[in-house]
Amino acid sequence: MAVKEKKKGSQKKETGASGKKLRIKLVRSLVGRPRKQREVVRGLGLRRINSEVMRRDCPEVRGMVDKVSHLVNVEELDKK
Numbered sequence: 001m002a003v004k005e006k007k008k009g010s011q012k013k014e015t016g017a018s019g020k021k022l023r024i025k026l027v028r029s030l031v032g033r034p035r036k037q038r039e040v041v042r043g044l045g046l047r048r049i050n051s052e053v054m055r056r057d058c059p060e061v062r063g064m065v066d067k068v069s070h071l072v073n074v075e076e077l078d079k080k
Contacts, residue, residue, distance in 0.1 A: 022077070025050065025051070025052045
């Protein structure tokens, strides 16, 4: 009986092949916003006003930013 080799780690597709990053900053309050919008902001890693995070430029992150574009500022950066 042959022994199969186990894969070490997962092979992730490189969606951000361009190497671009997004700087996302929360500029509006979450008070009074729908629960879904608060969850999206939290999913991006933002906690309070003026907090910033760096995320890779991929369709998933772009979709999240589009949902809360009225609450955040986004700046595209080239990876250096």
